[in-house]
Amino acid sequence: MRVARRVREAARRNGSIERRDRASGRLHRPEVYAQVSDAPDPFDQPGPDLTWLCHPALTGMPIQEWDALITTLTALHEDQREAHLDQRRGHRPRLAAPGTGRRPMLTLADRLLAAVLHHRLGLRQVAIARLFSVTPETINRRIRDIRQLLGTAGHTIHRADHQLTTLEHLYDHASAAGITAPSKIKTAS
Structure with missing residues (x-):
């Protein structure tokens, strides 16, 4: 149990899982950034x-x-x-980011x-x-x-x-x- 909690807390600190803001109670989800590469699309x-x-x-x-x-x-x-x-x-207005979808x-x-x-x-x-x-x-x-x-x-x-x-x-x-x-x-x- 303690190991799972430490892993979850570490993930929250590095921003890889969502967390709830204590003051406002809003849920913050981690941003997914596209990797920039020189490979052609x-x-x-x-x-x-x-x-x-x-x-x-x-x-x-x-x-x-x-x-x-x-x-x-x-x-x-x-x-x-x-x-x-x-x-x-x-x-x-668009709700989803361009380039998303199937x-x-x-x-x-x-x-x-x-x-x-x-x-x-x-x-x-x-x-x-x-x-x-x-x-x-x-x-x-x-x-x-x-x-x-x-x-x-x-x-x-x-x-x-x-x-x-x-x-x-x-x-x-x-x-x-x-x-x-x-x-x-x-x-x-």
Whole structure:
């Protein structure tokens, strides 16, 4: 019993658990501070199994242009998201800190990759959904959202000379370009 009390008192002193103010009786909760790091935001990066899709032979863009486009779209996406949330709240002030909540299934880079695969290479949304392990409806919504962001950014996706229809064609095209792709595709369930 005494050990538990000493541990609890030490935790209160260092601010790692909540405590009650004796004078006012109000409850003080410890603040959670985000760690600042130089690592890129994972929302800017494709999923770990999808990095091979960022190859210039598939996107039609050099790596520097891809990175610049992701940076531009990230800023536009945050503005669009905040405007949408503000409208949903009825233009009332935000009660939760920005960036809180559940992380989306597809990162912004994943969404851009899906749009590029669909518009540039002609890959069907059902095949893209299978590649990204989500439903076709999710891919449809995310491609539509990215199309709006690309229009706002003034960027157009140019069609490739060779159009693909299946994932097998995508893998063949990637291997012909010297891109090593993972062999197993997870399916959405």
